[in-house]
Amino acid sequence: MRDYKRFLKEKAYINGKWVSAQNGKTFEVRNPFNNDKIIEVPDLGKEETIQAIVSAKVALEKWKNETAEYRARLLKKLFNLQLDFADELAYILTLEQGKPLSEAQGEIKYGASFIEWFAEEGRRTYGETIPSNASDKRVLTIKQPVGVVAAITPWNFPNAMITRKIAPALAAGCTVVVKPAESTPLSALAIAVLAEMAGIPKGVINIITTNKPIEVGEELTSNSIVKKISFTGSTHVGKILMKQCAETVKKVSMELGGNAPFIVFNDADIDSAVEGVIASKFRNSGQTCVCTNRIFVHDSIYDEFSYKLSKEVGKLKIGNGIEQGIAIGPLINEKAVSFLNNLVEDASGKGAEVIIGGNLNKLGGNFFPPTILGNVSEEMDVYNKEIFGSIAPLIRFTKEEEVIAMANNTPYGLASYFFSKDYARVWRVSEGLDYGMVGVNTGKISTTVAPFGGVKESGIGREGSKYGIEEYLEIKYICIGGL
Numbered sequence: 001m002r003d004y005k006r007f008l009k010e011k012a013y014i015n016g017k018w019v020s021a022q023n024g025k026t027f028e029v030r031n032p033f034n035n036d037k038i039i040e041v042p043d044l045g046k047e048e049t050i051q052a053i054v055s056a057k058v059a060l061e062k063w064k065n066e067t068a069e070y071r072a073r074l075l076k077k078l079f080n081l082q083l084d085f086a087d088e089l090a091y092i093l094t095l096e097q098g099k100p101l102s103e104a105q106g107e108i109k110y111g112a113s114f115i116e117w118f119a120e121e122g123r124r125t126y127g128e129t130i131p132s133n134a135s136d137k138r139v140l141t142i143k144q145p146v147g148v149v150a151a152i153t154p155w156n157f158p159n160a161m162i163t164r165k166i167a168p169a170l171a172a173g174c175t176v177v178v179k180p181a182e183s184t185p186l187s188a189l190a191i192a193v194l195a196e197m198a199g200i201p202k203g204v205i206n207i208i209t210t211n212k213p214i215e216v217g218e219e220l221t222s223n224s225i226v227k228k229i230s231f232t233g234s235t236h237v238g239k240i241l242m243k244q245c246a247e248t249v250k251k252v253s254m255e256l257g258g259n260a261p262f263i264v265f266n267d268a269d270i271d272s273a274v275e276g277v278i279a280s281k282f283r284n285s286g287q288t289c290v291c292t293n294r295i296f297v298h299d300s301i302y303d304e305f306s307y308k309l310s311k312e313v314g315k316l317k318i319g320n321g322i323e324q325g326i327a328i329g330p331l332i333n334e335k336a337v338s339f340l341n342n343l344v345e346d347a348s349g350k351g352a353e354v355i356i357g358g359n360l361n362k363l364g365g366n367f368f369p370p371t372i373l374g375n376v377s378e379e380m381d382v383y384n385k386e387i388f389g390s391i392a393p394l395i396r397f398t399k400e401e402e403v404i405a406m407a408n409n410t411p412y413g414l415a416s417y418f419f420s421k422d423y424a425r426v427w428r429v430s431e432g433l434d435y436g437m438v439g440v441n442t443g444k445i446s447t448t449v450a451p452f453g454g455v456k457e458s459g460i461g462r463e464g465s466k467y468g469i470e471e472y473l474e475i476k477y478i479c480i481g482g483l
């Protein structure tokens, strides 16, 4: 390991300077593996948030008027630096978040891919000329940056959820104020170190570390300089932020919770479906918004599927993410462990069978073992709530229409998955699922090139892909008369 400490910062980043809180307050960042303190970072509040917003506004005037090519060049530098220092960044990510190092390295590459993609997309934000309604007029559109953007991000992908927002924002000509989650501010600060190295001008990226998300969130959503909020997190907080944004009519992008169904039809390749569940359920110990939440298995293959799945899940090695060969790291905190415990207790009390796992892990602390629950039904909490952890609930079904209705019967609509070899069914079910994303015969759908986002209460807007940059652009219509 080279010197990761170069990227481990104990100051926030505003207007190109590393700063403390005005009142000197700090808060601790802890390692979820053993709850040891890693470092303390500034606990900023409203005043410092206003400073960051004003800095972003000042920087905007120059940044938005630079050429797209200039911005792309700086973003490509940032991309290269993120890859050059992937090991150091991954190490810090695992320290503060707990995920296995191999997954952290994957996240750093995934996070970098958004920077490269949007560096390229920023040069292609074309306007249009429109056939005019009058012979003495010309009708055209241009695209312009929305302005100062606030990004509020979660702890489950401390790097990629930030790059996915700041890369399109910067490429479009916007400047940003980022408020990372209080449990994982270190990866955000490490991005600021990279931005400094890349020569991104002061004020273009600002990072507010805080243990007072409500206070900072209120300023970000009410300050009229901020023109857009991009949020990834729970549906509950997303709704609060949308309400707060209403007063100043900000644009919003919301990437919220999910309750992903995973359907295994009787014509599925069972081994691939097992692999798909492992990929979509246990990544990041189940702590992603696209993680499988409910596994519907056709009655005729239920026993075989459940047997094979338990065999594979039994092989997943649980432990300190920093060590080699670990598949399941700790959960983010003790609250998450007790939430999962309660889900298992509630389900068992209502007749579910614990096929594997379920009990507290002998490693103690924030560990929860990979768990499979059989015969799960609709009245159980585990069926209705976003699990955000390593519990895989199995539900029996018999008919296609019935399982589509069950899958859709939730306020959420982010990711969904199914396995089938029947091509007609592949179309029918893909079209029938009320979700923003459908994985067919795969449990891995996240990629920079595809539009990521949800319908219903899972969100508004899309991230990644050619659509991602549109969230940071306004269309301006220009009518030239008197010709």
Ligand code: ADP
Pocket: 152, 153, 154, 155, 179, 180, 181, 182, 213, 214, 216, 217, 218, 232, 233, 234, 235, 237, 238, 240, 241
């Ligand atoms: P999770 O349950 O995954 O922690 P949250 O939605 O609570 O999801 O958190 C996601 C992000 O939203 C974090 O950065 C957190 O600090 C922030 N957050 C939580 N509550 C608020 C709020 N009232 N205003 C602004 N940000 C908030």
